[in-house]
Amino acid sequence: DMKPKEYAKLVRITEIVCEHFCCDKDLIYDKQGDYLRYSTARHFIWYLAHYQIPVVINELSLVFKRKPNAIKKGIAKIKFGIGHERYYQNIYNDLIEKLKISDAG
Secondary structure, rough: OHHHHHHHHHHHHHHHHHHHHOOOOOOOOOOOOOOOHHHHHHHHHHHHHHHHHOHHHHHHHHHOOOHHHHHHHHHHHHHHHHHHHHHHHHHHHHHHHHHHHHHHO
């Protein structure tokens, strides 16, 4: 199970990513909202949670009510994007900067 400190970090990542993508953080867990924007936001949350906290895939699967395979695919999509596309690199750099600021504060 996720420790309270890890869960608090996941919540913080979720808030920062939702703010960046202008997503309602209550809808981020559902299969609602503007699909492309919400799915990209969700994939970034999973990627950051997995590599920054780190949270294991199965725990993300429980929190976001998705199959572990869906989580893995989302993380892989962002990882590939950051490695190959400026669009994803820019978002990633922006989010990491915001996370650093929030950790310092």
